[in-house]
Amino acid sequence: EAGVAQSPRYKIIEKRQSVAFWCNPISGHATLYWYQQILGQGPKLLIQFQNNGVVDDSQLPKDRFSAERLKGVDSTLKIQPAKLEDSAVYLCASSKTETTNEKLFFGSGTQLSVL
Amino acid sequence: SQKIEQNSEALNIQEGKTATLTCNYTNYSPAYLQWYRQDPGRGPVFLLLIRENEKEKRKERLKVTFDTTLKQSLFHITASQPADSATYLCALRNAGNMLTFGGGTRLMVKP
Numbered sequence A: 001e002a003g004v005a006q007s008p009r010y011k012i013i014e015k016r017q018s019v020a021f022w023c024n025p026i027s028g029h030a031t032l033y034w035y036q037q038i039l040g041q042g043p044k045l046l047i048q049f050q051n052n053g054v055v056d057d058s059q060l061p062k063d064r065f066s067a068e069r070l071k072g073v074d075s076t077l078k079i080q081p082a083k084l085e086d087s088a089v090y091l092c093a094s095s096k097t098e099t100t101n102e103k104l105f106f107g108s109g110t111q112l113s114v115l
Numbered sequence B: 001s002q003k004i005e006q007n008s009e010a011l012n013i014q015e016g017k018t019a020t021l022t023c024n025y026t027n028y029s030p031a032y033l034q035w036y037r038q039d040p041g042r043g044p045v046f047l048l049l050i051r052e053n054e055k056e057k058r059k060e061r062l063k064v065t066f067d068t069t070l071k072q073s074l075f076h077i078t079a080s081q082p083a084d085s086a087t088y089l090c091a092l093r094n095a096g097n098m099l100t101f102g103g104g105t106r107l108m109v110k111p
Helices: none
Strands: A005-007 A011-014 A020-022 A033-035 A044-050 A054-057 A065-068 A075-079 A088-095 A108-115 B005-007 B012-016 B019-026 B032-038 B043-052 B057-058 B062-067 B072-077 B086-093 B099-102 B105-110
Touching: A005 A088, A011 A020, A020 A088, A020 A108, A033 A075, A044 A065, A044 A075, A044 B057, A044 B099, A075 A088, B005 B086, B012 B019, B019 B086, B019 B105, B032 B062, B043 B057, B043 B062, B072 B086
Parallel strands: A011 A108, B012 B105
Antiparallel strands: A005 A020, A020 A075, A033 A044, A033 A088, A044 A054, A065 A075, A088 A108, B005 B019, B019 B072, B032 B043, B032 B086, B057 B062, B062 B072, B086 B099, B086 B105
16 A cells, blocks of 8 residues: 655755645545654654544644645645744654554655755 | 653664663553654654553564553564664653654664
């Protein structure tokens, strides 16, 4: 089966610019996650969707970050305007459901550099 | 506050030896604990899940223990190989069912 697809693979922007990341989860997976991973740290959950509804976005900096999952399939994560501290890898993951014992399947991520 | 702590220093071992990685947590009451492997430039890959009522779980050369009294999980790789070199992450669901990761431990297996 196809894995989680993310694009672009790399992105370099200047601070105050905007950027968008795209994710296509594994077919049939109801739950989609966006994580931010700063170099040398573990992934930090930004937002979790169940179908097209938001389950948790408590760690999403809502003044600059936004995410949507239209039709409960693909998702986009946007940053506007970007700051230097947003430089990180943005990982998308999906799981069949949101039950506590579900394992996550991750994409390869988008590496963002903000100059 | 809730914390998941893994040794941030890299673990260097010789090929053939057993690698043991530690995951400690505070202010969680997890029913499950998961371990993932992450290679450079890639997303984490699921390895094992252990339930709170399981003391030990094995999969090929991997063994995970889960001590809810000590609030600790140990991850063992026996007969380690250079191909096992990667960063290993433990993860728990918090009260809101969000999967939260530790900082990861980098393992280097030298031939």
